[in-house]
Amino acid sequence: HRADREGFEEREWTYVKKDGTTITVLLSVTALRRExxxxxxxxxxxxDVTERKRAEETLRKQSAAMTASMDGIGIVNDxxxxxxxxxxxxKLYGYPDPQxxxxxxxxxxxxxxxxxxxxSTILPIVKQRGRWRGEAPGLRYDSLTFPQEISISAIEGGGLVCVVRDITERTYAEEQIKHLAYHDALTGLPNRLLFKDRLTVAISHAQRAHTRIAVLFLDLDRFKVINDSLGHNIGDQLLQAVAGRVQSCVRESDTVARLGGDEFTILLPHLPHAEDAALVAQKIIDAVRYPFQIEGREFFMTTSIGISLYPDDGFDAETLIKNADxxxxxxxxxxxxNYQLFNAFINAKALQRIALEHGLRKALVNQELAVHxxxxxxxxxxxxxxMEALLRWNHPTLGMIPPTVFIPLAEAIGVMIPVGTxxxxxxxxxAKAWHDAGYRSLSLAVNLSVCQLQQPDLLERVEEILDETGLPARLLELEITESSAMQSPETSVRTLYELKKLGIRISLDDFGTGHSSLSYLKRFPIDTLKIDQSFVRDITHDPDTAAIVTAIIAMAHSLRLKVIAEGVEFTEQSAFLKKYSCDQMQGYLVKAPVPSDRFVELLATASDEASAG
Structure with a gap:
């Protein structure tokens, strides 16, 4: 035995007691010798060292857990x-090692x-309650800070245990969620909720400082046509580009928000003069007019802006936004x-517009529409x-609604394609019925709206209608305007050439009132030119207008195009047009638009009435 050799020996033994529990015993053996x-x-x-062994085992496990923990743990003294x-x-604080x-x-x-x-705050709470938990930015060894969750507990006998967790990712995720709640995902601009909050705060400041605020409500013109015809990817890129341009037109203290779709709002606080809002609106209109380059294509956009002012047009956020709209x-x-300032008269017209919009959505189903x-x-x-087919709407309570009112409205609310079809x-x-009745050379002109010209399946719809009705394609003439063709020139050119292949004729309506007329005559497969009635109206008493009309007729004929004059009301106008070889005319001199049952009566008599002039 070691005790025999060395005089002393210690060993730990485990014993089982009568009750089945175990105890650890430290046995010390000392050799006894004579002199x-x-x-x-x-x-x-x-x-009996059972409790000590248990404490040591607990400490060992705690030390292993502390070492393996993903959370930072530190103990500080008094x-x-x-x-x-x-x-x-x-590691959390960027130090090379714990030491x-x-x-x-x-x-x-x-x-x-x-x-x-x-x-001043946290340690007194720990002293009073024994623990504290919260968030505080930590300072790394490289002097950068990071968000952390920290738990501090008092140790009996003195000192503190600090448990630290890095919450950078969680904080970033929370900030992202908060950002998405208050911002538009596509453009990154504030959304309606944040805009309204900022407007409410700005109104409070303006009340105290007795200053003005302007709210601008911006809507892109005919954006839906581009979005529907060319896809949401192009539309989204266009919205992002518009957002950037609008932001470049305002101050850092101003707020540009996207409400949804193609609608934006702008908050102009601390406005020195009401006129300044109009200047900003015009600046935005000019910026949006400049062509957009997207995926190798050139897009032309315009925007319409409404302006409301605090305190003139409202005292709360909802009213100011509504009135700007x-x-x-x-x-x-x-x-x-263009831009317009709010006034009470406009508001009355807007209420009427809402009633018309509601009625127009049901007009087709309720058989309130007719073709004259x-x-x-x-x-x-x-x-x-x-003849030219013209749409008419007989509202059940408001009576006949002018096409100049309901057709732009139909385009705006997205019902023009089914109505036009x-x-x-x-x-x-x-037209086929009249053709079968003996009027075999009678042609039909039908207007194509902006929406229809840009719809992807226009060619299929036209073919379907011709097959369904049996009307020869050569008798159908589709009328487009320069402004509608401007929405997407490349798409328009392709569509018109495909229609021409069917044998359909193409007419350019309202010639001289749009953009780049001559370039479109060259690019588009046009058969007929229609001189706008604004020119025809003045040809007999304005030499300049007369010169323009004669020039249009001569130019069209040199390009082998037929010329139709619109809006002819007087025999003097008819005589002038005939003298300068205009091919055809339409207007109240011949006859106003009539229902189909009255049109047949005109076929036998109208020629005599018109030729008398």
Whole structure:
């Protein structure tokens, strides 16, 4: 035995007690010898060390857990100096190892304002309640800060345990969620909720400072046509580009928001003069007019803007936004590509517009729409050679609604394609009936709206109608305007050439009132030119207008195009047009648009009435 050789030996033994529990015993054996060294016996001393062993095992496990923990753990003494640090804490704060932190004061890991919060608020709470948990920015070894969740607990006998967790990713995710709640995902601009909050705050400031605020409501003109015909990818890129241009037109203190779709709002606080809002609106209109380059294509856009002012037009956010929206619709009615200020008269018209919009959505189902026909008189034959199909709406309570009112409205609310398709089908069926009745050379002109010209399946719809009605394609003439063709020139050119292949004729309506007329005559497969009635109206008393009309006729004939004059009301105008070889005319001199049952009566009599002039 070692006790025999060395005089002393210690060993731990585990025993099972009578009740089945185990105990750990530390057995000490000491050799007993006489003075001459002779071994006389052994002294055995047994101590129960069960509790100590348990404490050691607990400490070992705690140390292993502390080392393995993903959270940073540190213990500080009463002087707030670190005495114990795990690897995770050193890593969180960017130190090379735990030993680099041992001995450092707690304030080494926090910026002065944060540490002041610890000493003045957090540590007194720990002293009173025994623990505290919250968030505070930590200071890394490289002087960068990071968001952390920290738990501090008091240790019995003195000192504190600090458990630190890096919440950078969680904080970023929370900020993203918060950002998405208040911002538009596509453009990154504030959304309706944030805009309304900022407007409410701005109104409070304006009330105290007695200053003005302007709210601009911006809507892109005919954006739906591009979005529907070319796809949402192009539309989204266009919206992002518009958002950037609008932001470049305002101050940093202003707010540009996207409400949804193609609608934007702008908050102009601290406005020195009401006129300044109009200047900003015009600046935005000019910026949006400049061509957009997207995926190798060039797009032309315009915008309509409504303006409301605080306190003139409202005292709360909802009213100011609503009134700016109302003024924007007035800008649409004024021809788009302009701005309008809100006033009470506009508001009354807006309420009427809402009633019309509601009624128009049901007009087709309720059979309130009808197609009327206006005869086209041929100067060479002296007879009616065709007719233009014109849509009419008889509202059940408001009576006849002018096409200049309800057709732009139909385009704006997205019902023009089904309405236009229905009108074309009805007109082609009627023209075929007259064709079968003996009027075999009678041509039919049908207007194509902006929406229809850009719809992807227009060619299929037209073919379907011709097959369904049996009308020869050569008798159908589709009328487009320069402004409708401008929405997407490349698409328009392709569509028109495909229609021409079917044998359909193409007419350019309202010639001279749009953009780049001559370039479109060259690019588009045009058969007929229609001189706008604004020119015809003045040809007999304005030499300049007369010169323009004669020039248009001569130019069209040199390009082998037929010329039709619109809006002819007087015999003097008819005589002038005939003198300068205009091919055909239409207008009240011949006959106003009439229902189909009255049109047949005109075929026999209108030629005599018109030729009398």
């Amino acid at each position: 001459d060294g002779w071994l006389t016996g052994f002294l055995h001393v047994a101590n 002087r707030l100096e670190f005495t114990v640090v795990n690897d995770a804490l050193a 680099s932190i041992i001995g450092l004061p707690l304030n080494a890991l926090y910026e002065p304002p944060t540490y002041e919060r610890f000493t 109302t003024a924007m619709y007035q800008a649409k009615e004024q021809g788009r590509d 026909y206006q005869p086209i008189f041929d100067f060479r034959t002296g007879r009616i050679s065709g 229905w009108a074309m089908r009805v007109a082609c069926a009627q």
